[in-house]
Amino acid sequence: MHHIAYISRAVRPLTDEDLHDLLTQCRRDNERHHITGILFYSHGNIAQLFEGEPEKLEPLFARISRDGRHSHVQKLIDKPVAARSFSDWSMAFHPLEPAAFETLQGFLLPHHVPAPPSSLTIADAMLIDLVRLAVFGGATPPQAPAPTASLDPA
Amino acid sequence: MPAGVATLQGPELCYGFVNEAMETVLGGPAPEGTPIAKHPGFLAADLLDVMQRVYQSGRPFIAKAYCLALPGPDSPNRYYDLTLEPFRNTDDVISGLLLFAVDVTAQEEARQQAHRLEVETRRLDTRLRVLTETVPQITFTVDAKGHYEYVSPQWYYFTGQPPTAAVDAIWPLLIHPDDRLRVLYQSEAARAAGTGWSYEYRLRRHDGQYRWLLSRALPEQLHTPGEPVFWHGALTEIHDQRELTEALRRGEAELRFLADSIPELIWTATAEGFIDYYNRHTGEYTGLTQQELGPTGWINLLAPNEQAEAARQWVHSMATGEAFEGVFRMRRHDGQYRWHIIRARQLADGQGLRWFGACTDADDQHRLREVLQTQYNELARTNHDLDTFVYTASHDLRQPLINLRGLFEELARVASFDDPQANSMLHMVEDALAQLELTIQDLAATVQDQRGLSAPAERLDLRSIADEILLGLRAQFVQAGATLEFDLDEAPTLHYGRANLRSILHNLLSNALKFAHPERPAHIRVRSYLQQGQPVLSVQDNGLGMVVPSPHSPGFRPFTRQHTHVPGAGVGMYLVQRILTSRGGHLEVESTLGEGTTFTVHWAA
Numbered sequence: 081m082h083h084i085a086y087i088s089r090a091v092r093p094l095t096d097e098d099l100h101d102l103l104t105q106c107r108r109d110n111e112r113h114h115i116t117g118i119l120f121y122s123h124g125n126i127a128q129l130f131e132g133e134p135e136k137l138e139p140l141f142a143r144i145s146r147d148g149r150h151s152h153v154q155k156l157i158d159k160p161v162a163a164r165s166f167s168d169w170s171m172a173f174h175p176l177e178p179a180a181f182e183t184l185q186g187f188l189l190p191h192h193v194p195a196p197p198s199s200l201t202i203a204d205a206m207l208i209d210l211v212r213l214a215v216f217g218g219a220t221p222p223q224a225p226a227p228t229a230s231l232d233p234a
Numbered sequence: 235m236p237a238g239v240a241t242l243q244g245p246e247l248c249y250g251f252v253n254e255a256m257e258t259v260l261g262g263p264a265p266e267g268t269p270i271a272k273h274p275g276f277l278a279a280d281l282l283d284v285m286q287r288v289y290q291s292g293r294p295f296i297a298k299a300y301c302l303a304l305p306g307p308d309s310p311n312r313y314y315d316l317t318l319e320p321f322r323n324t325d326d327v328i329s330g331l332l333l334f335a336v337d338v339t340a341q342e343e344a345r346q347q348a349h350r351l352e353v354e355t356r357r358l359d360t361r362l363r364v365l366t367e368t369v370p371q372i373t374f375t376v377d378a379k380g381h382y383e384y385v386s387p388q389w390y391y392f393t394g395q396p397p398t399a400a401v402d403a404i405w406p407l408l409i410h411p412d413d414r415l416r417v418l419y420q421s422e423a424a425r426a427a428g429t430g431w432s433y434e435y436r437l438r439r440h441d442g443q444y445r446w447l448l449s450r451a452l453p454e455q456l457h458t459p460g461e462p463v464f465w466h467g468a469l470t471e472i473h474d475q476r477e478l479t480e481a482l483r484r485g486e487a488e489l490r491f492l493a494d495s496i497p498e499l500i501w502t503a504t505a506e507g508f509i510d511y512y513n514r515h516t517g518e519y520t521g522l523t524q525q526e527l528g529p530t531g532w533i534n535l536l537a538p539n540e541q542a543e544a545a546r547q548w549v550h551s552m553a554t555g556e557a558f559e560g561v562f563r564m565r566r567h568d569g570q571y572r573w574h575i576i577r578a579r580q581l582a583d584g585q586g587l588r589w590f591g592a593c594t595d596a597d598d599q600h601r602l603r604e605v606l607q608t609q610y611n612e613l614a615r616t617n618h619d620l621d622t623f624v625y626t627a628s629h630d631l632r633q634p635l636i637n638l639r640g641l642f643e644e645l646a647r648v649a650s651f652d653d654p655q656a657n658s659m660l661h662m663v664e665d666a667l668a669q670l671e672l673t674i675q676d677l678a679a680t681v682q683d684q685r686g687l688s689a690p691a692e693r694l695d696l697r698s699i700a701d702e703i704l705l706g707l708r709a710q711f712v713q714a715g716a717t718l719e720f721d722l723d724e725a726p727t728l729h730y731g732r733a734n735l736r737s738i739l740h741n742l743l744s745n746a747l748k749f750a751h752p753e754r755p756a757h758i759r760v761r762s763y764l765q766q767g768q769p770v771l772s773v774q775d776n777g778l779g780m781v782v783p784s785p786h787s788p789g790f791r792p793f794t795r796q797h798t799h800v801p802g803a804g805v806g807m808y809l810v811q812r813i814l815t816s817r818g819g820h821l822e823v824e825s826t827l828g829e830g831t832t833f834t835v836h837w838a839a
Contacts, residue, residue: 087506156508156529203533206545207508210530213552214506 083117083131083161083204084141087211088153090124096175098149100184103171107186115140116166118208120215121173122190126150127211131164156207165197190216238314238335241321242270247285247331249273259302259314259335276302281316285331288318292328299342313342372469376451377462378425389469394440410436410444417449425465428453434472446473499564499593501532503578505586507552516593521567537563537571544576555580561600564593572597624677631674639667676806679737691729696722696762696771699732703740710747716756724763725770728837734813741806742833746775749831771835779827810835 117130145153172188181187196205238256246269257263260275288295297316317334366373366386375384382401393408409417413435424431430452436444451467493500493513500513508529533541540562551558558578563571578591646660750756759774811821819838825831
């Protein structure tokens with residue numbers, strides 16, 4: 081099991097429609113490849129951490145790096161981990177029309193993002209806190225650790 | 235398309251022979267014998283007028299590219315070369331005109347197109363010239379042999395060369411000697427290979443200063459095969475950028491060198507809080523490379539129970555911009571944890587936000603402090619134990635002593651002794667008991683005064699303190715028949731610990747009374763004055779005097795007594811000296827046996 085985290089800049093701001101498409105497409109693809117993790121998006125800032133088997137992860141990151149929708153892709157970590165920390169793949173962002181997203185699987189409002197799973201090392205959990213801060217700014221303090229079922233490793 | 239032919243006869247110019255092509259021009263069949271004016275077809279009035287003139291003058295005329303507006307929605311204008319040729323009858327009199335019409339539409343359209351292109355080209359050329367002569371760059375065109383076809387005026391402004399200068403010959407001479415060969419080689423190689431170039435070199439400016447320029451050129455993209463190829467290019471002055479870049483690079487290199495030379499853990503982080511540089515010592519200390527440490531891996535180096543707090547604090551600093559500071563244990567390459575002070579501050583300048591941090595090894599200080607703290611605690615406990623012991627001892631000793639005295643007095647009152655020595659022995663026992671009581675009291679006082687050594691200082695009035703003490707010494711005072719003389723006006727107050735001052739004054743005054751000369755009434759003179767701006771107190775008596783080994787460091791030891799016939803424990807002067815030393819002062823003694831003693835107290839050093 082490996083995980084990879086990166087930050088990048090969208091080439092142009094993503095619309096609700098873009099975000100919707102991205103969410104449904106990534107969830108479908110990631111489910112097929114047993115890739116889990118979380119993506120943050122706000123005002124053109126993108127950050128993602130995803131985990132899975134290295135042979136699935138490497139081609140995915142290569143594809144992400146080549147994706148013309150964003151640039152300045154900066155890989156932060158790429159290393160083996162003891163276990164999976166996320167049970168599925170989700171996205172957190174501020175849509176213009178949140179109502180249209182509420183029922184969508186894998187969608188989170190930024191202030192509903194739970195604290196990093198406790199199965200991560202403190203250094204990795206801090207990394208998630210820092211990228212969340214970098215994407216959303218200081219306005220959304222991390223939630224108290226919520227031991228919800230969806231966060232526990234499957 | 236064949237040429238149109240028609241004959242026009244007579245002064246009326248009546249149609250004669252008209253071929254098919256001409257009928258197209260005329261827009262239909264021309265009935266023979268009809269004057270052309272009656273059936274002009276598409277021919278305009280001005281042409282009919284010209285025909286008449288040709289007929290009359292007999293001089294032929296060719297109307298070139300004459301435009302005929304053929305009717306119909308999609309028939310465009312057509313152009314004809316119309317030839318009007320008079321013909322003569324047998325009498326050599328002009329009897330008609332021959333009309334030829336050659337369709338030149340294609341040629342005419344091509345010509346008009348060429349004309350439009352020429353106008354457009356001229357416009358573009360003008361624009362290009364204005365642009366090339368307005369931009370700050372020097373622009374040029376050079377051929378494959380290195381001959382400059384065009385050099386923009388900026389070259390002349392820059393080099394200061396006259397417009398008549400031979401550019402080909404002079405240009406190489408203006409290149410910095412260190413760059414010249416390289417530039418000539420690179421440009422020739424590029425021209426030989428048919429490629430563009432981009433290189434930097436120094437060119438001499440009009441003021442003689444060499445300036446860095448960037449030369450870029452590309453060969454013509456569209457060129458006719460067989461024609462000479464030209465390279466078009468521009469020279470941009472990059473001197474300031476280059477110097478700035480060089481300065482930045484040097485500054486960065488120097489900073490790196492500096493950071494790498496410091497035996498501390500130095501690092502920088504991005505605005506987001508990801509470490510992007512660790513100095514060499516970090517690698518040596520941790521035994522890990524920058525890749526192994528990663529952007530947040532430093533957390534893993536901290537003691538496990540300190541990681542969460544450090545991470546929380548770091549995220550907080552990133553969110554607020556507040557400086558990061560903390561004391562943490564960091565793991566060395568050999569697994570040993572050492573205390574470090576970790577500090578980081580953010581720098582916001584034109585290059586954006588960055589964090590600069592350092593981890594200072596404070597392990598030795600930390601351990602030293604721990605050792606000192608332990609020792610301090612031990613000392614404090616020992617001291618307290620000692621106090622308790624002395625207090626307990628003096629208290630526990632005093633009670634039996636009081637009992638003993640009571641019993642002894644009772645015994646002395648009721649018992650009768652036969653021995654004539656008994657009375658004096660009784661007195662000696664009594665004295666010894668009194669002596670013992672005094673010793674115990676003094677011991678207790680010593681311990682109590684020790685505690686008061688560190689009492690806070692306050693402004694004290696010497697006279698009122700002295701009066702309080704004299705009240706306590708009234709019995710001795712009366713017994714010695716003493717007189718006191720105060721002279722405190724020069725320094726009437728003193729900044730000192732109250733208990734300490736009382737203790738010092740009490741000992742000095744009681745000593746002066748205690749050691750009074752038995753043959754004369756005691757006279758004590760107390761003076762307070764300034765010596766070199768510092769307060770000094772002297773107590774002078776006319777008593778027994780004493781032996782002083784060295785007046786500046788009298789060296790009083792506890793339980794050392796000079797006059798054994800006078801009761802006392804021998805701790806008084808020892809105590810005075812201790813108090814003075816601990817507050818930075820000292821004591822001086824001058825004494826003559828049998829005449830008197832003067833104690834001089836220097837409160838401050």
